[in-house]
Amino acid sequence: MEPSTSAPAVTSSKQFLRKHMLKLAPYTPIEPFEVLSTRYGRKPEDIIKLDANENPYGPPPEVRQALGTMSFPHIYPDPETRALRQALAKMHNIPVEHLLVGCGADELIDLLMRCVLEPGDKIVDSPPTFTMYCFDADVNDARVVTVPRLEGFKIDVEGIKKAVAEHQPKVVFLTSPNNPDGSMIAEADLLAILALPVLVVLDEAYIEFSSEASRLDWVARYNNLVVLRTFSKSAALAGLRVGYGSFPLEMIEYMWRAKQPYNVSVAAEVAACAALTNMEYLNTVRDALVQERERLFALLKEVPFLEPYPSHANFILAKVTGGRDAKAVKDALASQHGIMVRHYAKKELSGYIRVSVGKPEHTDKLMAALKQL
Numbered sequence: 510m511e512p513s514t515s516a517p518a519v520t521s522s523k524q525f526l527r528k529h530m531l532k533l534a535p536y537t538p539i540e541p542f543e544v545l546s547t548r549y550g551r552k553p554e555d556i557i558k559l560d561a562n563e564n565p566y567g568p569p570p571e572v573r574q575a576l577g578t579m580s581f582p583h584i585y586p587d588p589e590t591r592a593l594r595q596a597l598a599k600m601h602n603i604p605v606e607h608l609l610v611g612c613g614a615d616e617l618i619d620l621l622m623r624c625v626l627e628p629g630d631k632i633v634d635s636p637p638t639f640t641m642y643c644f645d646a647d648v649n650d651a652r653v654v655t656v657p658r659l660e661g662f663k664i665d666v667e668g669i670k671k672a673v674a675e676h677q678p679k680v681v682f683l684t685s686p687n688n689p690d691g692s693m694i695a696e697a698d699l700l701a702i703l704a705l706p707v708l709v710v711l712d713e714a715y716i717e718f719s720s721e722a723s724r725l726d727w728v729a730r731y732n733n734l735v736v737l738r739t740f741s742k743s744a745a746l747a748g749l750r751v752g753y754g755s756f757p758l759e760m761i762e763y764m765w766r767a768k769q770p771y772n773v774s775v776a777a778e779v780a781a782c783a784a785l786t787n788m789e790y791l792n793t794v795r796d797a798l799v800q801e802r803e804r805l806f807a808l809l810k811e812v813p814f815l816e817p818y819p820s821h822a823n824f825i826l827a828k829v830t831g832g833r834d835a836k837a838v839k840d841a842l843a844s845q846h847g848i849m850v851r852h853y854a855k856k857e858l859s860g861y862i863r864v865s866v867g868k869p870e871h872t873d874k875l876m877a878a879l880k881q882l
């Protein structure tokens with residue numbers, strides 16, 4: 510039969526999309542080494558990537574070895590990531606029943622929102638902070654109540670209390686150390702927010718780089734607390750995508766029901782388990798990054814057009830001063846020196862750059878480049 514020439518039954522495939530999807534901001538791709546390499550005409554190994562808080566040391570040698578000798582890549586992974594959850598429970602001394610592993614902490618943020626938010630429900634976001642909370646809220650058709658941070662990026666506890674009373678949000682997102690500035694939440698502030706009738710998500714993606722203990726074990730005591738962790742930063746497995754969280758027991762049961770059964774690949778679980786077998790390596794790398802952070806901070810302070818903020822994570826936020834444009838600084842570092850740092854389009858952060866802590870030689874090259882700008 511000839512294809513019909515009459516008017517199509519459907520004029521635009523857009524009509525099938527959920528209404529709130531049409532309002533989503535366009536996707537901004539993260540640029541991998543290969544793309545950066547072509548753009549800046551440098552070999553991938555000559556690019557210094559200080560823009561995504563990755564760990565330049567890479568994982569312990571046990572990870573490559575375990576990946577190379579994986580027994581069952583042809584078999585679906587364990588939907589319950591039993592081996593990894595057992596190892597994590599033992600390491601953190603918490604009951605395994607509280608733990609859920611995801612394809613990065615990112616997946617767990619989205620999974621949690623899918624489980625708890627009805628369309629139109631609200632979350633509290635305290636910018637500047639990790640942008641995925643807002644991104645996932647938008648994808649899940651939730652509303653964002655914004656309570657900006659105070660001077661020095663401190664959480665505005667009174668503002669959050671007021672927002673909770675006024676808007677009845679379901680979830681408050683807190684990040685400690687906070688991305689992008691590296692500040693910690695004070696214990697009194699956390700306790701005050703936990704006393705509110707909301708689910709508190711404490712994102713500890715960078716906790717290993719701070720001198721404070723994780724609050725993973727608080728989850729057994731507070732039935733409104735979720736704590737998120739990741740293998741992307743301190744364990745250097747960003748490319749393999751492994752994050753985990755500790756969830757209240759009544760809640761986790763439903764997260765299990767909603768999660769994709771094979772969300773953590775065989776390679777990801779094998780790699781994460783192997784990383785945990787060499788804590789000595791992980792601790793040495795963490796110590797090296799913490800030491801380098803302090804050196805980088807002191808050096809950035811000497812740059813006449815930068816004002817760095819003290820950080821408890823593996824990155825440093827710096828205000829660009831002296832009439833310089835932060836985006837121009839970022840662009841010049843990239844195009845003239847192959848050094849990637851993070852700049853933000855958002856108005857409140859447009860005058861800042863964020864620099865991930867690298868190896869000492871990365872700091873040296875960055876400092877030499879900054880002197881030439």
Ligand SMILES: Cc1ncc(COP(=O)(O)O)c(C=O)c1O
Nearest residue numbers: 613614615639688714739741752
């Ligand atoms: C605060 C924070 N939480 C979570 C993540 C995401 O972690 P993952 O790589 O495990 O998805 C990041 C990544 O940059 C982050 O900065």
